[in-house]
Amino acid sequence: MDKVDIAIIGAGVIGLAIAQRLSLSKEIVLIEQHDGFGRETSSRNSEIIHAGMYYPPDSLKARLCVEGNRKLYELCENFKIPYKKIGKLIIAHTEEEKKKIENLLNQGDKNGVPGLRLLNRKEINKMEPHILAHLALFSPETGIFDSHQLMKFFEQRALSNNVTIAYNCTVSGLQKTGDTFTLDIIDADGESFNLKSSIVVNSAGLHADKIASLAGIDVEKDGYKLHFCKGEYFSVTSRHNGKLTHLVYPPPNTISLGIHTVTLLDGSFKLGPSAFYIDTIDYEVDGSHQKDFFESVKTYLPFIEFNDLSPDMSGIRPKLQAEDEDFRDFVICEESDKGLKGLINLIGIESPGLAAAPAIADYVDKIVKDL
Numbered sequence: 001m002d003k004v005d006i007a008i009i010g011a012g013v014i015g016l017a018i019a020q021r022l023s024l025s026k027e028i029v030l031i032e033q034h035d036g037f038g039r040e041t042s043s044r045n046s047e048i049i050h051a052g053m054y055y056p057p058d059s060l061k062a063r064l065c066v067e068g069n070r071k072l073y074e075l076c077e078n079f080k081i082p083y084k085k086i087g088k089l090i091i092a093h094t095e096e097e098k099k100k101i102e103n104l105l106n107q108g109d110k111n112g113v114p115g116l117r118l119l120n121r122k123e124i125n126k127m128e129p130h131i132l133a134h135l136a137l138f139s140p141e142t143g144i145f146d147s148h149q150l151m152k153f154f155e156q157r158a159l160s161n162n163v164t165i166a167y168n169c170t171v172s173g174l175q176k177t178g179d180t181f182t183l184d185i186i187d188a189d190g191e192s193f194n195l196k197s198s199i200v201v202n203s204a205g206l207h208a209d210k211i212a213s214l215a216g217i218d219v220e221k222d223g224y225k226l227h228f229c230k231g232e233y234f235s236v237t238s239r240h241n242g243k244l245t246h247l248v249y250p251p252p253n254t255i256s257l258g259i260h261t262v263t264l265l266d267g268s269f270k271l272g273p274s275a276f277y278i279d280t281i282d283y284e285v286d287g288s289h290q291k292d293f294f295e296s297v298k299t300y301l302p303f304i305e306f307n308d309l310s311p312d313m314s315g316i317r318p319k320l321q322a323e324d325e326d327f328r329d330f331v332i333c334e335e336s337d338k339g340l341k342g343l344i345n346l347i348g349i350e351s352p353g354l355a356a357a358p359a360i361a362d363y364v365d366k367i368v369k370d371l
Contacts, residue, residue: 007197012042016154023161044315053108068356083145091133231273320348
């Protein structure tokens with residue numbers, strides 16, 4: 001096969017969702033540098049189905065998260081993907097924190113997030129007797145799920161619709177000639193070959209800016225430069241299993257949602273993720289950060305002791321927002337105005353990308369239909 005309708009780069013949850021969505025009417029090749037799907041950001045996260053209150057009204061993050069939340073629950077229910085709609089408490093102790101969660105309530109209402117309400121201390125104690133908080137924002141539509149099973153579902157659906165998935169293949173070049181793109185690809189044996197495609201979808205996650213650069217886009221000038229933001233997790237000893245029935249979050253900060261409880265489907269939980277910028281991809285968890293984790297949660301999880309924590313895993317967010325910058329939205333853009341008609345860039349797809357994945361796939365489908 002040397003010519004297809006669409007080449008998709010990156011088999012994380014976004015690339016897989018797009019592949020299965022577009023495969024209903026197009027001939028597609030999905031190209032992934034690793035030996036399987038979701039080896040990076042898609043499998044190194046909290047597996048949360050976010051509801052959409054964190055993001056500015058009318059932003060892609062807000063719109064696609066709210067829509068994706070509904071679609072993801074439908075997928076999980078209809079196709080037996082394990083999930084639990086357990087709800088979330090965003091807690092506050094100080095007046096400043098109270099103002100933050102009140103602002104989140106107002107923003108969530110504008111975004112169309114259903115069911116949000118403030119809880120007083122008595123209501124909090126009834127729902128979560130083991131935590132300390134003066135006020136909380138309750139989000140009933142937040143949940144947890146098995147992201148691996150979701151990606152497996154997307155993969156199987158794509159394969160059944162005759163998508164070709166090329167694992168262990170790296171895109172080393174991308175040129176536009178006339179109405180066609182030529183992708184230079186290196187396979188697992190180090191052999192090079194070319195693939196021609198009418199449309200290219202760049203969903204390469206941590207490497208999406210590099211793919212855009214291969215196509216001739218000045219990523220610095222056009223605001224596509226990615227910044228790696230690492231988040232570590234620490235597991236909590238099993239003796240505390242069952243003490244929490246909801247997700248518990250602090251108010252968000254400028255670069256993340258804060259170190260929170262991550263409840264797993266088996267009833268255990270961990271803490272994370274932290275957030276700090278790094279220069280190169282590195283998934284090692286620094287054990288010396290245990291103290292920071294303990295200090296960050298002891299005010300609202302009084303039952304946690306320092307030795308209850310142990311290093312777990314880490315993930316890396318592909319952020320458009322640099323360390324000293326404010327909010328940056330998803331980039332989901334067809335690049336005709338750059339002379340690259342048919343190139344669809346998805347850049348900076350961090351949280352809530354996992355929850356928004358089905359809605360992002362529909363959004364890209366509409367772009368393709370308009371070409």
